[in-house]
Amino acid sequence: METEDILNIIRKGKGKAEIISILEDIQEKYTYLPEEALRLVAVETGCSLTDVCGVATFYKAFSLKPRGKHCVSACLGTACHVRGAETVVAEFKRQLDLEPGETTPDNEISFETVNCLGACALGPIVVSDGHYHANVTKRGVKDIIEATRAGTLGSIGGSKDRGFSFEASCPRCGRSLMDIAYPIDGHPSIRINVVTSAGTGWMRLPSHYGSFVKVLEHVVSEDALLTPLCPHCGSDLQGDFDCLECNAPMGTMNVDGGAGIIRICSRKGCNGHMLTLNGATI
Numbered sequence: 001m002e003t004e005d006i007l008n009i010i011r012k013g014k015g016k017a018e019i020i021s022i023l024e025d026i027q028e029k030y031t032y033l034p035e036e037a038l039r040l041v042a043v044e045t046g047c048s049l050t051d052v053c054g055v056a057t058f059y060k061a062f063s064l065k066p067r068g069k070h071c072v073s074a075c076l077g078t079a080c081h082v083r084g085a086e087t088v089v090a091e092f093k094r095q096l097d098l099e100p101g102e103t104t105p106d107n108e109i110s111f112e113t114v115n116c117l118g119a120c121a122l123g124p125i126v127v128s129d130g131h132y133h134a135n136v137t138k139r140g141v142k143d144i145i146e147a148t149r150a151g152t153l154g155s156i157g158g159s160k161d162r163g164f165s166f167e168a169s170c171p172r173c174g175r176s177l178m179d180i181a182y183p184i185d186g187h188p189s190i191r192i193n194v195v196t197s198a199g200t201g202w203m204r205l206p207s208h209y210g211s212f213v214k215v216l217e218h219v220v221s222e223d224a225l226l227t228p229l230c231p232h233c234g235s236d237l238q239g240d241f242d243c244l245e246c247n248a249p250m251g252t253m254n255v256d257g258g259a260g261i262i263r264i265c266s267r268k269g270c271n272g273h274m275l276t277l278n279g280a281t282i
């Protein structure tokens with residue numbers, strides 16, 4: 001651990017109020033919070049070492065032990081528990097030959113259990129390297145481990161387990177927006193209409209979370225803003241949120257079966273999106 005690197009991270013923060021983000025940055029660099037780093041944070045921010053350690057041990061996301069290259073978290077919250085999460089966790093333990101909180105001997109995978117990942121309706125939920133896996137079963141554990149080790153979780157059009165599928169409907173008239181006749185990435189697409197400089201035409205979106213292609217009837221530039229419309233009732237689907245990545249307005253659709261909302265950036269070339277399930281944004 002380079003003391004100067006830690007000091008640079010701390011000095012980027014703004015003091016006591018930034019302790020959590022300072023610790024996040026240190027953990028991102030070292031995969032855990034070394035003791036020496038905690039001491040430096042205390043000295044540089046003027047907080048007591050007890051307070052800094054209190055923050056580091058309060059949040060389960062922080063680790064005081066080195067973590068593996070990949071991180072797998074299995075939810076054991078109530079909703080996931082009643083859907084069989086214990087069996088899923090037992091299978092991870094068996095296949096990885098470790099207990100929650102431990103890392104495989106080759107330092108490849110750290111495995112932990114958590115209480116709720118905010119996608120209860122789709123449980124059991126497992127998150128590997130930031131990718132959500134829904135409705136995980138004992139049989140799906142092997143695929144998740146293999147894809148995590150191989151680093152193939154985020155490839156567009158890749159493994160069926162890199163995300164989860166959902167069905168979208170119009171938030172105004174409630175009718176389905178799914179189009180089984182035009183699949184994208186092997187899943188039915190979501191079909192809406194969009195107003196562009198070339199006129200009004202259709203746009204199809206993937207229904208598999210983690211895939212971001214936008215297929216349009218008309219050719220438009222990547223910078224073009226698209227006004228989304230329901231193909232059934234003609235309602236403007238533009239919501240009250242702006243994209244966190246490019247500030248363009250976001251189109252809003254309901255996610256069926258999970259009390260959810262999906263927001264997609266209306267700029268053609270932007271992948272900005274937000275999925276909110278049961279009040280939690282993932």
Ligand code: FES
Pocket residue numbers: 075076077078079080081115116117118119120121123125
């Ligand atoms: S209980 Fe598992 S995601 Fe909420």
